[in-house]
Amino acid sequence: MIGVFLGSLLGTMALGMPIAFALLLSGVALMYFLGIFDSQIIAQNLISGADNFPLMAIPFFMLAGELMNAGGLSQRIVKMAMSMVGHIRGGLGYVAIIASVLFASLSGSAVADTAALGAILIPMMVKSGYDVNRSSGLIASGGIIAPIIPPSIGFIIFGVTSGVSITKLFMAGIVPGVLLGVGLCVTWAIVAHKDQVTVQPRKSMKEILISVRNGFWALLLPLIIIGGLRGGIFTPTEAAVVAAAYALFVGLVVYRELKLSELFHVLVRAAKMTSVVMFLVAAALVSSWLITVANLPEQVITLLEPLLDHPLLLLLMINLLVIIIGTAMDMTPTILILTPVLMPLIEKAGIDPVYFGVLFILNNAIGLLTPPVGTVLNVVCGVSKISMEDIMKGIWPFLLVEVVVLILLILFPDLVLVPLEWFI
Numbered sequence: 001m002i003g004v005f006l007g008s009l010l011g012t013m014a015l016g017m018p019i020a021f022a023l024l025l026s027g028v029a030l031m032y033f034l035g036i037f038d039s040q041i042i043a044q045n046l047i048s049g050a051d052n053f054p055l056m057a058i059p060f061f062m063l064a065g066e067l068m069n070a071g072g073l074s075q076r077i078v079k080m081a082m083s084m085v086g087h088i089r090g091g092l093g094y095v096a097i098i099a100s101v102l103f104a105s106l107s108g109s110a111v112a113d114t115a116a117l118g119a120i121l122i123p124m125m126v127k128s129g130y131d132v133n134r135s136s137g138l139i140a141s142g143g144i145i146a147p148i149i150p151p152s153i154g155f156i157i158f159g160v161t162s163g164v165s166i167t168k169l170f171m172a173g174i175v176p177g178v179l180l181g182v183g184l185c186v187t188w189a190i191v192a193h194k195d196q197v198t199v200q201p202r203k204s205m206k207e208i209l210i211s212v213r214n215g216f217w218a219l220l221l222p223l224i225i226i227g228g229l230r231g232g233i234f235t236p237t238e239a240a241v242v243a244a245a246y247a248l249f250v251g252l253v254v255y256r257e258l259k260l261s262e263l264f265h266v267l268v269r270a271a272k273m274t275s276v277v278m279f280l281v282a283a284a285l286v287s288s289w290l291i292t293v294a295n296l297p298e299q300v301i302t303l304l305e306p307l308l309d310h311p312l313l314l315l316l317m318i319n320l321l322v323i324i325i326g327t328a329m330d331m332t333p334t335i336l337i338l339t340p341v342l343m344p345l346i347e348k349a350g351i352d353p354v355y356f357g358v359l360f361i362l363n364n365a366i367g368l369l370t371p372p373v374g375t376v377l378n379v380v381c382g383v384s385k386i387s388m389e390d391i392m393k394g395i396w397p398f399l400l401v402e403v404v405v406l407i408l409l410i411l412f413p414d415l416v417l418v419p420l421e422w423f424i
Helices: 002-014 019-034 039-050 054-070 072-087 092-105 110-127 133-142 153-162 166-172 174-194 203-228 236-254 260-293 297-301 310-327 331-346 353-369 376-383 388-411 414-423
Strands: none
Touching: 002 019, 019 039, 019 260, 019 331, 039 166, 039 260, 054 072, 054 110, 054 153, 054 236, 054 260, 072 092, 072 110, 072 203, 072 236, 092 110, 092 133, 092 203, 110 133, 110 260, 110 310, 110 376, 133 174, 133 376, 133 388, 153 166, 153 260, 153 331, 153 353, 166 174, 166 203, 166 260, 166 353, 166 414, 174 388, 174 414, 203 236, 297 331, 310 331, 310 353, 310 388, 331 353, 353 388, 353 414, 376 388, 388 414
16 A cells, blocks of 8 residues: 555656646555545545645745745845844854844745845855855755744644644744754854855944844744734734735835835735645645545554654654655655654654654755755755755755754753743
8 A cells, every 4th residue: 555655656756747746646546546536535635635724824924925025024134134243254154044043933934035045145155255055055054944933834734734733833943943043053153264255344333223223123023923822812824914914014114115016926926836835735635635544554553563662763763764755855745745644653652742743844844955856955056056966065064963953852852842831
């Protein structure tokens, strides 16, 4: 049964078929194998898969990200970080890391954040004498903080698929996201001295205060989202609507950089990105339903039963599996396919599902940096106009430290669970 599903999925992907259609065909193959093929079942699961209230957060957070870029919020965040640390040796790298953390708290999309930040900072870093491969690797590595710090589209998809509280997942991702940022800062401090760069002039306190004032409206958004979620004022889906409405208001009324004539194009870009993700989610949920019908989770539990009494070893095995899969499959389908298989195993082993969700999404985020499929890698290669081979030369120190953070979270669960108690 597993052979039929994986064989059809990997076979169609190897032929170059888009992953959404490959998932549908692998579902059809599994239905034929089980003797329950019915086209109406496929259609019903496609519709019900996308017709989900929590999933409505995805298009609104994507729209919020597009509105932030068009409305000037993103540029002001970069300028604020530049005024604070741009004068330090390697300062543009620290600007990229700080901006990555702040961008992550605004949109939750690794691809969107990386594309926006790369377009702004990579030309500046190259012009200042930074190595283009290392600079591109840093931007890509900072981009994957977006699925960890709330609001996270990865957490939304995992929460919908697993039934785990999305609000708790959001809160649990704050400390791991900050750890990723700190790890990148330490790594950049070690490697940045190799470049002979032009240091930005130190800004006066007046200029710093002006940049903070200009970026105030952008910085207020993550506080509104986290405060609203923690206070029970709105759900994650409603938080996405608040984020989009807030970004629209700031861009049109406060900063006045977003023109009404541009609004249609912003909506179209957000709709295109949303349609790709939502169709992928709907197609994957057809396969998820069939995985449940075929009782594959119970078979996997039986197979891995010797590890149920050793949660640490089980987590290490699962994370190794996810890392391997992440080199060949994008984040969203990996979450949707593996979650219904792994969650019964996690519950049986007595592992906290929120803690596992953080590890699982972090591991999938790291997969965005591993070739050949690595989506974030491909985005940065396109922005910086370098090859995959070149960016891998610059990214490996940052990729290594992010794997180290993952291992630390596996070995020390309290890094996730104790802060979660503070925020909830």
